[in-house]
Amino acid sequence: MHELSVTQSILNIALESAEKAGAEKINKITIAAGEMTGYVPKYVQEYFNIVSRGTIAEGAELEFKKIPASALCRSCGKETPLTDYRFICARCGGSDLKLTHGREFLVDSIDVD
Amino acid sequence: MEIKVVHQIMEWNEDCSDKIKKDLREKKVCLVNVMGSPGAGKTSVITSIIERLSDRFKIGVIEGDIAGKIDAEKIQSLGIPVVQLNTDGACHIEAMAIDNMLPDFDLDALDVIFVENIGNLVCPAEFNIGEDFRVALLSVPEGDDKAAKYPLMFSTTDALVINKYDMVDYFDFDTDRVVKDATDRNPSVKIFKVSNKTGDGLDEFLDWLGKRIEDKISA
Numbered sequence: 001m002h003e004l005s006v007t008q009s010i011l012n013i014a015l016e017s018a019e020k021a022g023a024e025k026i027n028k029i030t031i032a033a034g035e036m037t038g039y040v041p042k043y044v045q046e047y048f049n050i051v052s053r054g055t056i057a058e059g060a061e062l063e064f065k066k067i068p069a070s071a072l073c074r075s076c077g078k079e080t081p082l083t084d085y086r087f088i089c090a091r092c093g094g095s096d097l098k099l100t101h102g103r104e105f106l107v108d109s110i111d112v113d
Numbered sequence: 114m115e116i117k118v119v120h121q122i123m124e125w126n127e128d129c130s131d132k133i134k135k136d137l138r139e140k141k142v143c144l145v146n147v148m149g150s151p152g153a154g155k156t157s158v159i160t161s162i163i164e165r166l167s168d169r170f171k172i173g174v175i176e177g178d179i180a181g182k183i184d185a186e187k188i189q190s191l192g193i194p195v196v197q198l199n200t201d202g203a204c205h206i207e208a209m210a211i212d213n214m215l216p217d218f219d220l221d222a223l224d225v226i227f228v229e230n231i232g233n234l235v236c237p238a239e240f241n242i243g244e245d246f247r248v249a250l251l252s253v254p255e256g257d258d259k260a261a262k263y264p265l266m267f268s269t270t271d272a273l274v275i276n277k278y279d280m281v282d283y284f285d286f287d288t289d290r291v292v293k294d295a296t297d298r299n300p301s302v303k304i305f306k307v308s309n310k311t312g313d314g315l316d317e318f319l320d321w322l323g324k325r326i327e328d329k330i331s332a
Binding site for chain 1: 119235236238240265
């Protein structure tokens with residue numbers, strides 16, 4: 001449901017960056033999305049098709065780059081992948097972890113003419 | 114031509130959430146985000162908090178609902194300042210909405226504001242609303258698989274209240290499973306087994322809650 005406000009933000013960020021660069025058209029917007037964010041790319045694209053009408057981003061493709069979840073284990077000092085949101089170190093079994101990746105949600109780049 | 118952007122999509126919400134935190138810190142007011150499914154007992158637990166902690170803290174409430182003011186009227190009948198926030202269909206509360214509501218309160222006369230978020234285990238977890246901490250409710254009839262099925266809610270909360278615990282014998286509810294699923298995702302979460310109806314377990318939860326509020330407003 002809240003994909004709409006998020007989509008509006010994606011459009012605003014892309015338009016602002018394109019304008020600064022003096023671009024005439026936005027072809028593609030690449031979004032980096034951590035595994036632990038709950039957005040449905042298909043819905044975001046569909047909302048985007050609506051909110052971008054009449055702008056230089058109309059017709060742009062949204063590409064989602066998924067960032068796997070990982071954390072720093074304070075017990076063994078190593079970076080560990082996280083599966084299924086479980087805060088357990090895959091190396092030593094420790095649970096004192098600091099999340100390093102997985103909650104990112106940003107416009108990474110845009111492709112423009 | 115590719116242009117590198119690297120710009121947080123949720124920035125509008127995060128900036129506003131930070132502003133609320135700063136404003137409330139100056140006023141020494143604590144903000145608590147109360148989340149859970151429709152029917153988990155959010156309003157009832159907030160009512161108990163008001164009844165039991167009003168002599169220690171000056172309490173205000175923001176009632177988030179998609180429509181209507183049923184809950185706000187319940188809280189108002191307790192003589193507590195309450196503001197109804199209707200999201201008109203939206204599935205969660207955003208920081209901006211809270212920022213717009215705060216002028217409706219006399220912040221100098223308050224210690225803590227409880228925000229009852231929209232009944233939903235999904236979207237509210239994505240949005241910080243300037244809260245100092247989060248309390249999630251899960252009621253026994255909802256089932257013991259929810260912490261595994263809605264991981265973000267349970268991995269971002271500070272406390273988990275398993276409510277309607279007096280019903281545990283009537284449902285196939287594996288408490289150990291919930292505790293494991295929640296602590297695997299959130300090792301520091303405080304878990305309380307509560308029956309708001311009978312009052313069992315409320316003392317432990319309210320002790321913890323009172324300490325958290327105290328720490329915040331005396332800091």
